[in-house]
Amino acid sequence: MSGQIPTWALTLAYWLHMLATVAWIGGLSALALLVIPAARKSLNAEAYQAFLGPLQQRLQWLGWLSLLVLTATGMFQMSASPNYTGMLAIDNSWAVAILVKHIAIGGMVLVSAYLTWGLGPEMRRLALRMAHNAGGTEIETARLRRKEQALFWINVGLSIAVLGLTAWARAV
Numbered sequence: 001m002s003g004q005i006p007t008w009a010l011t012l013a014y015w016l017h018m019l020a021t022v023a024w025i026g027g028l029s030a031l032a033l034l035v036i037p038a039a040r041k042s043l044n045a046e047a048y049q050a051f052l053g054p055l056q057q058r059l060q061w062l063g064w065l066s067l068l069v070l071t072a073t074g075m076f077q078m079s080a081s082p083n084y085t086g087m088l089a090i091d092n093s094w095a096v097a098i099l100v101k102h103i104a105i106g107g108m109v110l111v112s113a114y115l116t117w118g119l120g121p122e123m124r125r126l127a128l129r130m131a132h133n134a135g136g137t138e139i140e141t142a143r144l145r146r147k148e149q150a151l152f153w154i155n156v157g158l159s160i161a162v163l164g165l166t167a168w169a170r171a172v
Helices: 007-042 045-080 093-131 138-171
Strands: none
Touching (some): 007 045, 045 093, 045 138, 093 138
8 A cells, every 4th residue: 555655755754753752752751750740849839830830731732733643644654554454454463553552542642631621720720729828738739749640650651552562563
């Protein structure tokens, strides 16, 4: 099938796919491994939210854009692969690797969606309540921060799995 696709188009798809992977996983890893642990140790709830809120919002649009690029370029690459035999055709080890990879990506999307539209807004509301002495405690803040860190670690683990599954698919 790849004989029908111009080399320049497939090269562009691979490049964009790798660029989006680096942007999504790099941003996620930097937050989970470096930024959030340092911010948790050095900032109170209000300062933590003032610092991380805008940073996470910038990284979120980059993450969702990366996911869009990954979906488009991944489908293009998949259709060009000689191992691809059809939608939900799991008849070779490449197809198994790609299926499990997509399940892991689905998990990353679900966790990211919860972080973006669930936990993030909850943390912002708590920080506002605490800033205006309208309720909220340090215990509640600590609980939400632990939950956030755990979800970031889950996404880092899933991203490592995705990269491993990609390597497996490339090897077969």
